[in-house]
Amino acid sequence: MNRIINLAAILFFAVLASCRPMKEADLIITNAKIYTVDRNFSIAEAMAVKNGKILATGSEDDILSTYDAPVVNDLSGLPVYPGFIDAHCHFYGYGTNLIGSADFTGTGSFDEVLELVKQHRKKYPDAYWIEGRGWDQNDWEVQEFPDNRELNRLFPDNPVILTRIDGHAALVNDKAMEIAGITSQTKVDGGEILLKNGKPTGILIDNAIDLVREKIPAPDARQVSHALLAAQEKCFAAGLTGVYDAGLDKQVIDMIDSLDKQEKLKIRMYVMLSPTEENFRAFVDKGIYKTDRLDVRSIKLYADGALGSRGAKLIQDYSDDPGNNGLLLRTPESFREIIKMAYEKGFQVNTHAIGDSANRMVLTLYGEALKGKNDRRWRIEHAQVIAPGDFGLFAKYGIVPSVQPTHATSDMYWAGERLGPERIKGAYAYRRLLKQLGWIPLGTDFPVENINPLYTFYAAVARKDLKGRPEGGFQPENALTREEALRGMTVWAAKSGFEEDEKGSLEPGKFADFVVLDKDIMQIPENELPAVKVLKTVVGGEEVFGMPR
Numbered sequence: 001m002n003r004i005i006n007l008a009a010i011l012f013f014a015v016l017a018s019c020r021p022m023k024e025a026d027l028i029i030t031n032a033k034i035y036t037v038d039r040n041f042s043i044a045e046a047m048a049v050k051n052g053k054i055l056a057t058g059s060e061d062d063i064l065s066t067y068d069a070p071v072v073n074d075l076s077g078l079p080v081y082p083g084f085i086d087a088h089c090h091f092y093g094y095g096t097n098l099i100g101s102a103d104f105t106g107t108g109s110f111d112e113v114l115e116l117v118k119q120h121r122k123k124y125p126d127a128y129w130i131e132g133r134g135w136d137q138n139d140w141e142v143q144e145f146p147d148n149r150e151l152n153r154l155f156p157d158n159p160v161i162l163t164r165i166d167g168h169a170a171l172v173n174d175k176a177m178e179i180a181g182i183t184s185q186t187k188v189d190g191g192e193i194l195l196k197n198g199k200p201t202g203i204l205i206d207n208a209i210d211l212v213r214e215k216i217p218a219p220d221a222r223q224v225s226h227a228l229l230a231a232q233e234k235c236f237a238a239g240l241t242g243v244y245d246a247g248l249d250k251q252v253i254d255m256i257d258s259l260d261k262q263e264k265l266k267i268r269m270y271v272m273l274s275p276t277e278e279n280f281r282a283f284v285d286k287g288i289y290k291t292d293r294l295d296v297r298s299i300k301l302y303a304d305g306a307l308g309s310r311g312a313k314l315i316q317d318y319s320d321d322p323g324n325n326g327l328l329l330r331t332p333e334s335f336r337e338i339i340k341m342a343y344e345k346g347f348q349v350n351t352h353a354i355g356d357s358a359n360r361m362v363l364t365l366y367g368e369a370l371k372g373k374n375d376r377r378w379r380i381e382h383a384q385v386i387a388p389g390d391f392g393l394f395a396k397y398g399i400v401p402s403v404q405p406t407h408a409t410s411d412m413y414w415a416g417e418r419l420g421p422e423r424i425k426g427a428y429a430y431r432r433l434l435k436q437l438g439w440i441p442l443g444t445d446f447p448v449e450n451i452n453p454l455y456t457f458y459a460a461v462a463r464k465d466l467k468g469r470p471e472g473g474f475q476p477e478n479a480l481t482r483e484e485a486l487r488g489m490t491v492w493a494a495k496s497g498f499e500e501d502e503k504g505s506l507e508p509g510k511f512a513d514f515v516v517l518d519k520d521i522m523q524i525p526e527n528e529l530p531a532v533k534v535l536k537t538v539v540g541g542e543e544v545f546g547m548p549r
Contacts, residue, residue, distance in 0.1 A: 022066065022067060022068040023048075023055070023066055023067050023068070024050065024067070024068060024069070025048040025049060025050045025055055025067040025068065025069040026049055026050045026051065026069055026070070026071065026541055027048070027049040027050075027069055027071045027072075027073065027512070027541055028046065028047070028048050028049070028063060028064070028067055028069040028071070028072045028073070029046055029047040029048075029049075029073050029075060029080065030045070030046045030060050030063070030064065030072060030073065030074050030075070031045065031046075031060065031074045031075055031076060031077060032044075032045060032046065032047070032075040032077070032078060032079070032080045032516075033045075033077060033078070033079045033080065033520065034046070034047055034057055034079075034080040034506060034514075035079065035080065035081050035082075035486065035506075035522065036057055036082075036505055036506040036507060037081070037082050037486060037487060037490050037491050037504070037505040037506065038505050038506075038507050041483055042057075044057035044058055044059070044506075045058070045059050045060040045063075046058060046059065046060040046062070046063035046064065047063065047080075047506065047512075048063050048066075048067040048069065049069075049512040049541040050541075051541075052511060052512055052540035052541045052542070053509060053510060053511055053512055053540075053541075054506055054507060054508050054509065054510055054511075054512050055067065055508060056508055057506055057507070057508070075516060078516050078517070078518070078535065079516070079517050079519070079520040079521070079522070080506070080514050080515070080516050081486065081490065081514065081515050081517065081521075082490040082491065082503070082504055082505050082506050082513065082514055082515075083239070083240070083241025083242060083490070083503070083513035083514050083515050083537065083538070083539065084238075084239045084240050084241065084242075084453040084489050084490065084515060085240070085241065085242035085243070085244070085268075085489060085490060085493035085494055085503070085504060086235075086240055086242070086243045086244060086443045086444055086446070086451075086453060086456075086489070086493070087244050087402050087441035087442055087443040087488075087489070087492075087493035087496050087497075088244055088246050088381055088382075088402050088404060088441075088443035088444070088445055089243050089244065089245060089246065089443055089444055089445060089446045089451075090167075090245060090246055090247070090445070090446065090447060090448070091228075091231050091235070091243045091245040091267075091269065091446075092224075092227060092228060092231065092245060092248055092252050093167075093447065094231050094234070094446055094447045094451065095226075095227030095228055095229075095230045095231030095232075096219070096223075096227045097133055097134075097447055098227065098230045098231065098234070099223070099226050099227050099230055100124065100127070100131065100223075101120075101131045101132055101133055102116050102117055102119075102120035102130075102131070102132030102133075102162075103116070103132070103133070103134050104116055104132055104133065104134035104135040104162070104165075105134035105165065105447075106134075106139075107134070107135055107136075107139070107140075108139060108140060108141070109140050109141065109142075110135070110137075110140065110146040113132075113135050113146075113162065114150055114151075114154070116132065117130065117132060117151075117154070117160070117162065118154065120132060121155075127158075128158060128159070129158070129159050129160075129161070129216050129217075130155060130158050130159070130160040130161075131160075131161055131162075131163075131216075132161075132162045132163070133162070133163040133164075133165065133167070133447065134163075134165050134447070135162060135164055135165060135171075136164065136165045136166075136308065137164075138308055138413070138414045143414070145169070145171075145194065145201070145203045146171055146202075146203075147171075147196065147201040147202055147203070148160075148171055148172065148173045148174065148201065148202025148203075151171070151172075151173035151202065152173050152174050152175075155173055155175070156174075156175065157175065158175060159172070159173065159175045159176035159179050159212075159215075160172060160173040160175070160176055161176055161209075161212055161213070161216070163209070164306075164308070164309060165308075165447075165448055166306040166308050166309065166448050167306075167448065168205065168206050168209075168305040168306035168308075168309045168311050169203060169204065169205050169206075169209070169305075169306075169308075169309035169311070170203070170204050170209045170212070171202050171203055171204075172202050172204060172212050173202060174202070176212050176215075177200060177202070177212070179212070179215050180211040180212045180214075180215050181211070182200060182204075182208075182211055182212070183200070184198055184199055184200055186208075186211070188207050188208040188211065189207060190206055190207040190327055190328060190329035190330065191204065191205055191206045191207030191208030191209070191210070191211075191327065191329075192204075192205040192206070192208055192311075192327065193205075193208050205305060205309055205311050205327065206304075206305040206309075206311045206327055206329055207327075207329055218251070221255065224251065224252055224255045225255055225259060228252075228255060228256060228259060228265055229259070229264065229265065232265060232266070232267045234451060235267055235451065236267065236537045236539075236544045236545040237534065237537070237545050238451050238452050238453060238534060239453055239454070239515040239517070239534040239537050239545075240267070240451070240453060240537075241267065241268060241503075241513040241514075241515070241537060241538075241539050242267065242268040242269070242270070242493070242494070242499075242503060242513070243267060243268075243269055243270070244269075244270040244271075244272070244443065244493070244496070244497060245269060245270070245271050245272060246272050246300050246350070246352075246381060246445075247272050247273070247274045247300040248271050248272070248273065248274060249274050249276060249278070249279060250276075250278050250279055250282045250283075253271055253273075253283075253294075253296060256269060256271070256294055257291075257294055260291060260293045260294050265293070266293065266539050266540070266542070266544060267293070267539065268292075268293050268294075268295075268503065268511075268513070268539070269293060269294050269295070270295040270297075270298075270497040270499065271294065271295065271296050271298075272298045272299065272300035272350050273296065273298065273299050273300060274300060275299055275300070275301055275338055279299075280341070283296050284299065284341065284342070284345050284347055285345070287345065287346070288346065288347070292502075292511075292540075295497060295499065297346075297347055297348055297497070297498070298347055298348035298349065298350050298379075298497070299338060299342050299347055299348070299349055299350070300350050300351075300352070300381075301330060301335065301338065301349065301350070301351040301352065302329045302330060302351070302352045303328065303329060303330065303335075303351050303352060303353040303354075303358035303359075303361060303362050304326055304327055304328055304329055304352070304353060304354055304355050304357075304358035305326060305327050305329065305354070306354055307354055307355070307384065307385070307411060307415060307418055307419075308411065308414075310324055310326060310418070311326055311327045312326045312354035312355035312358065312384070312385065313325065313326040313327060313328050313354075313355040313357040313358040313361075314326050314355040314356055314357050314385070314419075314423075315355075315356050315357045315360070315387060316423075318418055318419075319417060319418060319419060319420035319423075320417045320418055321418075325355075325357070326355050326357070326358075328357075328358065328361070332361060332365060335351075335361075335362075335365050336365060336368070336369075339365060339366070339368075339369045340369065343369050343370075343376075348376065348377055348378055348379065348497075349366070349378045349379075350378070350379040350380075350381055350402070351366075351379070351380055351381060352381045352382060353380050353381070353382060353383065353384075354382050354384045354385060355384075355385050356385045356386060356387040356390070356423070356426065359380060359383060359384075359385065359386055359387075359390060360387060360390050362380055363380070363390055363393040363394070363397070363399060364393075366378050366380075366397055366399055367393060367396065367397045370397045370398065370399075371397075372396070372397065373396075373397075373398055374397070374398045375398065376398065377398070377400050377495075377496060377497075377498065378397075378398075378399055378400065379399070379400040379401075379402045379441075379496060380394075380399060380400070380401055380402065381402050382402070382403065382404065382407070382445075383401035383402070383403055383433060384403075384407065384427060384428065385419065385423065385426060385427045386426045386427075386429060386432075386433075387426060388425075388426055391426075391429075391432055391433070391436060392436070394433065394436035394437065395436040395437060398437070400437065400440075400441065400496050401433040401436065401437075401440055402440075402441050402443065402496060403428075403430055403433065403440060403441075403442060403443075404442065404443050404444055404445045404448075404449060404456070405430065405442060405456050405459035405460040405463075405480075405485075406444060406445075406449040406450065406455055406456060406459045407428065407445065407448075407449065408427075408428035408430075408459060408463065408474060408475075409459045409463065409464060409465045409474060410449060410465075411428070412428075412465075412470075412474040415427060415428075424475075425475075428474075428475065428478065429475075429478045430460065430478050430479075430480055431477065431478040431479065431480060432478060434480065434484065439487070439488075439492045439495060440480075440484075440488055440492060441488060441492050441493040441495070441496035442456050442460060442485065442488035442489045442492070442493060443456070443489075443493070444456055453489055454521065454529060454530065454532050455530060456485075456489055457482075457485050457486065457489065457521060457529060458526075458529040458530050460479065460480045460484075460485040460488065461479055461480055461481065461482050461485050461526065461529075462479070462526050462529070463475060463476050463478070463479050466530050468527060482521070482522050483522075486521070486522070490504045490505065491504030491505045492504070511539075511540055512538060512540055512541040513538065513539050513540065514538050515534060515536065515537050515538070516534075516535045516536035516537075516538075517532050517533065517534060517535060518532060518533040518534075518535050519532045519533075533547065534547065535547050
């Protein structure tokens, strides 16, 4: 009798459940391997989306029995990840390079650079200024800075500026120096004009570049819009749904906001303000500016230059350049003034620091303001060379190291020469930095490095370049696990800008920003990682990039 009653009860509740109305969704993803990157690193089979946000993730049976949607996408077992977020890049600068600048990335000699400049001139014959970026003398057979003699011969009447890949050195011709008023007697705080036989060679280091840059006419609104949209297209194709742009001015930020409101710029942007009075009046004085796709809450500062151009500020001289220990680009006093303002206004301070001396200075100045444990999330961008005794200051003051793993695999062939066998041990030390706070945001610094976030993932876990070198990896003790690397380019990147409650993982209530790949980066052999393809990029439930399968 009891058995009959129990069976009747089961049938009653089954009928009752079948009569329960289905919940409405806009999109359901099924038959997928969804890495939610939640606290437990859960993996789901299905996901429901409505109004651009995630309703639920779970088993396929649970999602399909609970939700109904006009679009149900069967992914045939493909892997899904939170949309990748680049925690440090130059999104707008990348866009300007796409629409009017010669690209020298990967060139093997200065002769190749010159050939590309000539091709660029044919493409843009009416432009007065000739611009290009991406050369790296460390990749050439002769690893020395070039001079401008050939540029003077080829382009006597047009100003030329060819920026090194890191943006911290540039080669300009005599016409550009004439316009900028640069002579052999010109001195620049935080910069250097290289001379040979008492005459400028055309190589400008760090702040000296600004003497020329400020003479280049500012782009008009159409050009700014074009650059932003061109960069967005490339980012979506790479699986990026969010970017942290490291230093912009009001004109560009206003255009980002305008394109956002017009539903044209859909990528989510966290913007660091360049430290100008106009930016301070427009943004800092008024407080944090936040929409679903634009977040303005930080100030970007530069402490020093780059290791590749020997402008990074070191405690001791460069091992391969005695008498030179780099450049500080800003005085401690000016840092204190801006830090004080940012602290009072509740803004983050994000400072570029490469050398151990620059990092020590920034850690110390931050510590003076922050005093102890806090959740201000002030960041050091790159945190590239750290003195042994200074690692603990990140934890002591809650300072976030924001790093770019492909810098390690790009620099590893010559960084040891710059730093020597002992100092290199504290360079690109991502695992040691991870241990300070228990989390670490990852980026690329594009266009300094390749935009591809999967290269970031590979460099972080393998510590190798795209040719699989060196065997065993570069300083492998500082490699990250695959889970740590994925968190670093999703939820930890979001956390570095106080955005972890809205994006960075695939959890209910968060934006439905995700990417579908052709292979599972958490499972495939290490050497296959760089070749993984993005099949689909989705922002707010809308497909913004799709590759035919």
